[in-house]
Amino acid sequence: MSQPAPLAAAPRKLRIAVFNRTFSPTGGGAERYSIALVEQLAARHEVHVFAQQIDHQWPGVAYHKVSAPLRKPRWVNQLWFATATWWATRSGFDVVHSHENTWHGEVQTVHVLPVKYSLFQGRDGLRRVLRWIKVVTSPRLLAYLGLERARYAARPGRQVVVTSESLRPIMEAAYPGCRDALSVVTPGITLPSLPVGSDRKREARVGLGLPAQGTCLLFVGNDYRKKGLQALLQAMTQLPDDVVLAVVGNPAHIAEFRALAEALKLGSRVFFLGALKDVSPAYEAADILVHPTFEDTFAMVVLEAMAHGLPVVVSGPKYCGIAGLLAQGANALLLDDPRDAGELARVLGDLLGQPALRETLSEGAAAFAAHYQWREIALQQEALYFSAVAAKSAGS
Incomplete structure (x- = not known):
């Protein structure tokens, strides 16, 4: 584990509490986002992590295991976690930073669409009344909406932090009262050493059990359904036989999608790698990242892949937050409909047949990612901490 380069001295040292139910690099993009900020800021501040599952160690960070007497149903565990962390941090901290649905904490980072927005967006009249009936008869929905409000x-x-500009208007529509408190702090990356030579790529493939030859597509996501793996597997049937797919993410979904791959006669071309603590070897082994997501407020995996110089094929801005920052054909290829396996196959086929385009996208990806380094992102977050402290002091 490499130490981040030191930042300039902070105005003063803060005592900060950070909440994640899962504090592990295999948890997903939201967890890696939180972990990266903690690692960057731990040398400048006193950071305490409160989590139910902890798989991380970093110099200067204090870890506090939060009990989980009842992990299911999830909404009960969410209420338990919110209550337990409130009790543990109700005093003694300058800033409480929550990445979870909790009612306390000066800084609230939003990684997913608000429950209220998902429930009521586009529903008027009778459809809205029926949705409210569903809510008031569901303890789960009442709990989530109550915590969210x-x-x-x-x-x-x-301070309410969203991870992309595309999420800002959604938050404003769902909770107009938080408009003045909204800020955008995107995910970031730590730049790897580039370029990845043929020897390094071969070593990465051997280490992961991937074929040494051929073109390797990469899919990274914990929710295989929501991230569009089904359409990608269907598209694979229309690509040359020497194109293979490496799938990184939640092992709980492997059996279902391995069966689908077998049904599509792709069994020898799809490699399920499970959850990786360090995804870097997968980026080094791959030639193209494919991310046909149906819903991502940002998509940190896309930025990570771009930092490794990978051409990326990703859902358009309607589905994916980072896509609103990308330029079609210059640093990415954007999909109109990630559910359309035919479109995905055509885009990938064109990319495979045009080495010059792949080179253009690779160079554009690395240049784009260079503007999103964690060192600068951490300073943005730190500024919000001091703003919260000052506003809280003025208010009291």
């Missing part, structure tokens, strides 16, 4: 309520020092 308290989470985004205006209060002295409250």
Whole structure:
């Protein structure tokens, strides 16, 4: 584990509490986002992590295991986690930073669409009434909405952070009262050493059990369904036989999608690698990242792949936050409909047949990613901490 380069001295040292139910690099993009900020800021501040599952160690970070007497149903565990962390941090901290649906914490980072937005967006009249009936008869939905409403309520020092500009208008529509507290802090990356030579690529493939020859597509995501793996597997049937696919993510979904791959006669061309603590070898082994997601507020995996100089094929801005920052044909190829396996196959086929385009996208990807380094992102986050502290002091 490499140490980040030191940042300039902070105005003063803060005592910070950070909440994640899962604090592990295999948890997903939201967890890696939180971990990266903790690693960057631990040398400047006193950072305490509160989590139910901890698989991380970093110099200077204090870890606090939060009990989980009942992990299911999830909404009960969410209420338990919110209550337990409130009790543990109700005093003694300058800033409480929550990446979870909790009612307390000066800084609230939003990684997913608000529950309220998902439930009611586009529903009027009778459809809205029926949806409210569903809500009031569901303890689960009532719990999530209640926590969410308290989470985004205006209060002295409250900062609501979204991970992409595309999420800002959604938050404003769902919770207008938090508009003045909204800021955007995107995910970042730590730049790897580039380029990846043929020897290094071969070593990465051998280490992961991938074929040494041929073109390797890469899919990274914990929710295989929501991230569009089915359409990608269907598209694979229309690509040359020497094109293989490496799948990184939640092992709980492997059996279902391995069966689909077998049904499509792709069994020898699809490699399920499970969850990786360090995804870097997968990026080094791959030639192209494919991310046909149906819903991503940012898509940190796309940025990570671009930092490794990979051409990326990703869902358009309607589905994926980072796509709104990308330029079609210059640093990425954007999909109109990620559910359309035919479109995905055509885009990939064109990319495979045009080495010059792949080179253009690779260079454009690396140049884009260079503007999103964690060192600068951490300073943005730190500024929000001090803003929260000052506003809280003024309010009290």
